[in-house]
Amino acid sequence: MIKNVLSVASEIFPLVKTGGLADVVGALPGAMAGIGIEMRSLVPGYPAILQAIRSKKEIAELDREFFGAKAQLALGEHDETGMMLYILDAPDLFDRPGNPYLDAEGADWSDNHRRFAALSYAAALLGRGLDKGWRPQIVHGHDWQAGLTPLYCRELCPAAATVFTIHNIAFQGVFPAELIEPLRLPPSDFALMGYEYHGQIGTMKAGLFYADKLTTVSPTYARETQTPEFGMGLEGLLHTRRQDFAGIVNGIDTDIWNPANDDVLSATYDAKSLGKRAVNKTALQRRFALQEDQNSPLFCIVSRLTEQKGMDMVLDSIDHIAQSGAQLALIGTGARAFEEAFIQATTRHPGKIGCIIGYDEVISHQLQGGSDAILVPSRFEPCGLTQLYGLRYGCVPVVSRVGGLADTVIDANDAALEDGVATGIHLGSIDSQGLRQAVDRAVSLYRSNPKWQTIQSRGMTRELGWGKAAKRYQGIYEAAFAAKSIT
Ligand code: ADP
DSSP: OOOEEEEEOSOBTTTBOSSHHHHHHHHHHHHHHTTTOEEEEEEEOOHHHHHHOOSEEEEEEEEEEETTEEEEEEEEEOTTTOOEEEEEEOHHHHOOSSOSSBOTTSOBOTTHHHHHHHHHHHHHHHHTTSSTTOOOSEEEEETGGGTTHHHHHHHHOTTSEEEEEESOTTOOOEEOGGGTTTTTOOGGGOSTTTTEETTEEEHHHHHHHHOSEEEESOHHHHHHTTSHHHHTTOHHHHHHTGGGEEEOOOOOOTTTSOTTSOTTSSSOOOTTOGGGHHHHHHHHHHHTTBOOOTTSOEEEEEEEESTTTTHHHHHHHHHHHHHTTOEEEEEEEEOHHHHHHHHHHHHHSTBTEEEEESOOHHHHHHHHHHOSEEEEOOSOOSSOSHHHHHHHHTOEEEEOSSHHHHHHOOBOOHHHHHHTOOOBEEOSSSSHHHHHHHHHHHHHHHTTTTHHHHHHHHHHTSOOSSHHHHHHHHHHHHHHHHHHHHO
16 A cells, blocks of 8 residues: 655745646645545755745755755645645755746756756655655656656665656756766666667656656646657657556646635635626726726636747737737736737737736636636647636636647537537637637637536536546556566
């Protein structure tokens, strides 16, 4: 029986978040606790984490030369959530302002290899029993930042089973081969059948090669990543390992995301009182300087502003959206050119297009609670969370038919509408024209209430919590452990 699992990640909600990874890593411990598994998380000692965990116990002083930094491993409980966190407190590596991955200019921190190799190495030390009071049976790493974990585990704690989860295969953490020695990697494994990736060190590749079991965050993405179109060079390896590779759709935290008692909304509501959303819509229209008009369908976007997320397609379609009598409210950050283009669109269409360039958790809730629909026209999407929040909030998702978007949103075609199972709208094709057609379909459905309300309330009654996923992870942990015992 699996009782103890160590989760290793570079971000964790509510302490440090740049995207969906943090939401998942922050929610898993609670979900696993519900089925009798104690999950602790190992995270970097960023300022935000050290400040939030006030009472910490020192577990170990790591040797002075720990990846060129003085480091200490501490254990603390996060009061608000009860999460148990191992913190790699290494000021040289993590005590810096701003983004976990990027400097003030938006470039990768030049020592990211060292920072996240150190995190991965510390995970293996915990796997070996560094904390005398608690030892994991499973070490579960997330994304490239924890990609070297299974390899270090093989070296340091061969008895622990390892699981590796891909949250986005587009970020692979590839570094020059000269770093093999400083990163304490075994030179003999620098090979095709190892962590070598086109002559360099592939940290995500290492995770995929050495972990006992692999997962990603939706069944469709698990299939897609085995193809050249989506696998970004790792499709062959994933296809070879397909027996060990599963797709598990993320849950959402249904307490944090609950329109019935979300105190940042002007009006709370549930599937039976959708009319109350009007108050939230008006508040949003004010906030985003849009015309206060209940009859204009209000689309929102909560997103990184990148091509992955289809933001170029949105920009191409923005005049069309404004001319169709709809409105768009956007919050996001990303590429400077996208940010500027969205700001420019607001001046072209005053009262119809509103945007906030920034990152704000409260506004993201308010957008879900007051907009009529959320646009997620991603080119690829491992799972996607904003469409799940949309379902929960009656903010109808308009999505590309890829990855987790395809797995979680049922298109409102005639048959689905008739059967009452539709929960959103799929783009017919992932391009600007496909987006415009999907927007038009949404506008016309919106205008044909009560169909729209049926779609909204169907989404709101979907089971979106972590229950199902937690059981699937448990199964993966058991299987990883069993595989380890056999070999
Ligand atoms: P990804 O991790 O690829 O960025 P996801 O949909 O999986 O995409 O997760 C994005 C998460 O980040 C969601 O919780 C979403 O609400 C949040 N988010 C994205 N951009 C913003 C923003 N500008 N302000 C607030 N929350 C945001």
